Amino acid sequence: MKRFAAYAAWGAVALAAAFFLAGIAIHRGEPINSIWIVLAAVCTYVVGYRFYASFIAAKVMALDNRRATPAERLRNGIDFEPTNRWIVFGHHFAAIAGPGPLVGPTLAAQFGYLPGTLWIILGAVLGGAVQDFVILFCSMRRDGKSLGAMAREEIGRVGGLTALVTVLMIMIILLAVIALVVVNALKGSPWGTFTIAATMPIAIFMGLYLRYWRPGKVLECSVLGFLLVVLAIFGGQWVASNPFWGPVFTLSGMTLAVAVILYGFLASALPVWLLLAPRDYLSTFVKLGVVFMLAVGILLVRPNLELPAFTRFVDGDGPIFAGKIFPFCFITIACGAISGFHSLISSGTTPKLIAKEWHALPVGYGAMLLEGFVGIMAMIAACVLQPGVYFAVNSPAGIVGATPEAAVATISHWGFPVTSAQMAQLAQDVGESSLFARTGGAPSLALGMAHIFARSGGGQAILGFWYHFAIMFEALFILTIIDAGTRVGRFMLQDLLGNVYRPLGRTSWLPGVVGASAAIVLAWGYFLVQGVLDPLGGINSLWPLFGIANQLLAAVALCVATTVLVKMHRARYMWIPCIPLAWLVTVTFSAAWQKIFSPVPRIGFLAQARVLEQALAAGQIPAHKIAETQHRIFNERLDAVVCGIFLVLVATILIDSVRAWSGILRGTREASVHEAPFAPSQLTAEEI
Amino acid sequence: MRRLKYVLRIIAGLLRELSDQGAYMRHLAACGRAHSPAEWRHFCEHRLNAKYSRPKCC
Numbered sequence: 107m108k109r110f111a112a113y114a115a116w117g118a119v120a121l122a123a124a125f126f127l128a129g130i131a132i133h134r135g136e137p138i139n140s141i142w143i144v145l146a147a148v149c150t151y152v153v154g155y156r157f158y159a160s161f162i163a164a165k166v167m168a169l170d171n172r173r174a175t176p177a178e179r180l181r182n183g184i185d186f187e188p189t190n191r192w193i194v195f196g197h198h199f200a201a202i203a204g205p206g207p208l209v210g211p212t213l214a215a216q217f218g219y220l221p222g223t224l225w226i227i228l229g230a231v232l233g234g235a236v237q238d239f240v241i242l243f244c245s246m247r248r249d250g251k252s253l254g255a256m257a258r259e260e261i262g263r264v265g266g267l268t269a270l271v272t273v274l275m276i277m278i279i280l281l282a283v284i285a286l287v288v289v290n291a292l293k294g295s296p297w298g299t300f301t302i303a304a305t306m307p308i309a310i311f312m313g314l315y316l317r318y319w320r321p322g323k324v325l326e327c328s329v330l331g332f333l334l335v336v337l338a339i340f341g342g343q344w345v346a347s348n349p350f351w352g353p354v355f356t357l358s359g360m361t362l363a364v365a366v367i368l369y370g371f372l373a374s375a376l377p378v379w380l381l382l383a384p385r386d387y388l389s390t391f392v393k394l395g396v397v398f399m400l401a402v403g404i405l406l407v408r409p410n411l412e413l414p415a416f417t418r419f420v421d422g423d424g425p426i427f428a429g430k431i432f433p434f435c436f437i438t439i440a441c442g443a444i445s446g447f448h449s450l451i452s453s454g455t456t457p458k459l460i461a462k463e464w465h466a467l468p469v470g471y472g473a474m475l476l477e478g479f480v481g482i483m484a485m486i487a488a489c490v491l492q493p494g495v496y497f498a499v500n501s502p503a504g505i506v507g508a509t510p511e512a513a514v515a516t517i518s519h520w521g522f523p524v525t526s527a528q529m530a531q532l533a534q535d536v537g538e539s540s541l542f543a544r545t546g547g548a549p550s551l552a553l554g555m556a557h558i559f560a561r562s563g564g565g566q567a568i569l570g571f572w573y574h575f576a577i578m579f580e581a582l583f584i585l586t587i588i589d590a591g592t593r594v595g596r597f598m599l600q601d602l603l604g605n606v607y608r609p610l611g612r613t614s615w616l617p618g619v620v621g622a623s624a625a626i627v628l629a630w631g632y633f634l635v636q637g638v639l640d641p642l643g644g645i646n647s648l649w650p651l652f653g654i655a656n657q658l659l660a661a662v663a664l665c666v667a668t669t670v671l672v673k674m675h676r677a678r679y680m681w682i683p684c685i686p687l688a689w690l691v692t693v694t695f696s697a698a699w700q701k702i703f704s705p706v707p708r709i710g711f712l713a714q715a716r717v718l719e720q721a722l723a724a725g726q727i728p729a730h731k732i733a734e735t736q737h738r739i740f741n742e743r744l745d746a747v748v749c750g751i752f753l754v755l756v757a758t759i760l761i762d763s764v765r766a767w768s769g770i771l772r773g774t775r776e777a778s779v780h781e782a783p784f785a786p787s788q789l790t791a792e793e794i
Numbered sequence: 795m796r797r798l799k800y801v802l803r804i805i806a807g808l809l810r811e812l813s814d815q816g817a818y819m820r821h822l823a824a825c826g827r828a829h830s831p832a833e834w835r836h837f838c839e840h841r842l843n844a845k846y847s848r849p850k851c852c
Contacts, residue, residue: 182824183820183821183823183824183825184817184820184821184824184840184841185844187817187820189811190804190807192804192808193804193807193808193811196804196808196811196812197808197811197812200812201850201851202851203851204850204851204852205852206851206852273849277849280852284852316834316838317831317834317835317838318831321830321831321834321835322815322818322829322834324813324814324815325809325810325813325815328813378842378843378845378846379835379838379842382842382846383838383842383845383846386846386850387812387813387814390812391809391812440852441851441852445851445852447849447851447852448851450848450849450851451851454848455845455848586850587850587851587852590846590849590850591849591850593846593847594846594847594848594849594850597847652852656852
């Protein structure tokens with residue numbers, strides 16, 4: 107009877123998932139309420155977790171709670187420590203939740219709410235969560251080894267080295283594109299710029315507080331830091347309206363880019379306790395708090411989605427980024443559905459904290475579903491805006507026109523009515539001088555979040571506070587990724603350079619630190635400046651490059667996962683990682699091919715370079731723009747080369763993996779797994 | 795009530811882990827040392843350098 111009730115209950119949840127998915131898929135005309143999307147996602151995730159993830163855990167990986175995990179076997183009280191599964195879940199979620207699932211869906215909303223929403227829901231269940239879960243399992247069975255180490259051991263030396271170079275290159279593109287998101291959000295915004303600038307001295311104050319005044323009191327210090335940041339938001343409003351300080355903090359894109367580059371260099375070279383660590387504590391707590399607030403806000407307000415299911419830009423002519431739904435929607439969403447970077451976390455700190463093997467199920471699979479839900483919330487926040495407003499904020503001046511009149515005329519002509527007065531009022535409400543052409547996704551996401559927060563309480567009067575609170579939240583953790591990423595890039599580079607000249611490999615040797623930091627900062631700074639100077643807003647070329655890189659890293663992780671399953675004699679289940687792998691390879695290779703070779707100049711890097719070259723040859727470029735145009739031609743070709751290198755690197759790993767699989771399946775290659783030997787677990791329930 | 799206490803304990807535990815305070819307490823217990831500013835700085839040196847040698851997620 108109990109079993110029948112369980113079947114009936116799960117049948118009802120599955121039917122509800124199908125009902126809500128069908129509802130959002132076939133609904134047209136009037137705006138749909140966001141609760142449909144929330145319920146479609148929640149029901150699908152619950153069914154996926156209960157059946158698909160449990161199947162993988164039980165049948166494919168054969169998780170075994172009697173087997174001691176590395177946290178138990180190698181327990182050292184610091185890195186390796188058996189920890190309560192919900193604490194590991196929160197820790198893992200805090201580590202994987204970055205700006206990707208917020209910005210990606212916001213940008214992908216240019217196709218309408220439906221394509222992105224469906225991909226976030228299905229991609230997370232069948233792809234992203236599977237990747238995170240399987241890699242966590244593999245690392246857990248290998249004493250918490252990193253993805254690169256597992257690639258080297260399981261696939262071969264070529265695979266391992268390729269994975270290392272791929273990660274380094276991907277990080278450079280990632281840092282450039284997220285820095286561009288911050289620059290575009292703060293451009294011409296004294297309120298936002300002051301708030302973010304104030305977080306630097308606040309972080310340094312926190313660093314000194316923790317080191318000298320109240321050592322070890324991180325939570326107390328973070329509360330203090332948060333209060334100071336909120337004060338800085340109010341201070342920013344005063345600064346913006348001050349006749350002296352207002353202009354001082356009104357900065358151009360290029361000035362902001364230089365400031366972010368200098369910041370990245372300093373944060374990479376300074377001791378971590380002074381700036382990086384305190385900022386990271388603050389951003390982690392703010393991030394978790396805001397994600398929770400947004401979920402509560404959406405449930406309280408239940409806003410309608412103003413964007414249609416599909417927009418006219420499914421034809422590939424979108425103003426935010428060019429290209430059709432396939433493949434560009436999927437590489438744009440990136441982290442909300444599947445993210446290669448998660449495999450670095452799943453093979454980093456997390457496997458060293460798992461107390462029992464079955465805890466990997468909620469941690470690896472469950473945390474990714476929650477990340478997918480963050481992507482759903484970002485999609486809702488973007489789609490609650492009037493379509494005209496959404497496109498006015500996100501479209502670059504190079505597409506819609508440099509003046510407000512030209513922009514509203516173009517956007518209204520597309521069928522998304524918007525007026526200059528409406529935009530001016532909105533800008534005034536949020537304390538900005540203009541909201542036109544604020545590309546990058548962050549400002550429109552902040553607008554959507556501010557609307558939801560303001561409707562939850564406080565009304566229009568505090569829209570400006572919430573808008574800048576949301577900008578602060580996005581910029582805070584983006585800057586944390588920039589400084590941590592630059593530092594990690596520096597370590598990787600020093601690791602490589604140490605093979606050439608030994609002192610360069612020492613992370614405490616000052617010339618090595620300064621030189622490697624400068625090299626990494628210059629590498630991502632170059633792409634950042636390229637994005638700032640791009641008349642199409644930079645996002646059009648850099649975000650797809652980032653999406654392709656991120657998804658290719660996921661392909662690398664899935665190659666490792668499949669190899670491990672084949673070696674474990676679970677070849678009959680290799681379809682589980684192979685389905686998302688085949689999809690990712692198809693999507694990323696076709697996107698990369700189009701980005702390099704498409705004859706449409708807005709899509710293809712080489713086509714754009716050709717158009718500029720022809721204009722130069724025909725004398726159509728004014729004399730003062732010739733140098734800039736030559737730079738743009740070089741940059742377009744550079745982007746094409748970078749894209750091509752990504753393809754070659756991942757094709758190398760893929761071919762190496764397929765050779766390994768076929769060798770093992772044909773019996774010509776030994777199927778030796780590199781798992782740690784079985785040791786019985788002694789942990790009792792009370793200990794965890 | 796017991797359930798609420800459990801949830802609050804988990805939240806407190808999570809906050810301690812995210813702030814590295816949990817790791818610090820374990821470090822003190824493992825090394826048999828008492829808290830002091832110098833000990834915290836020594837712990838941070840190792841903990842933070844290891845923590846920030848890994849990339850953060852996007």
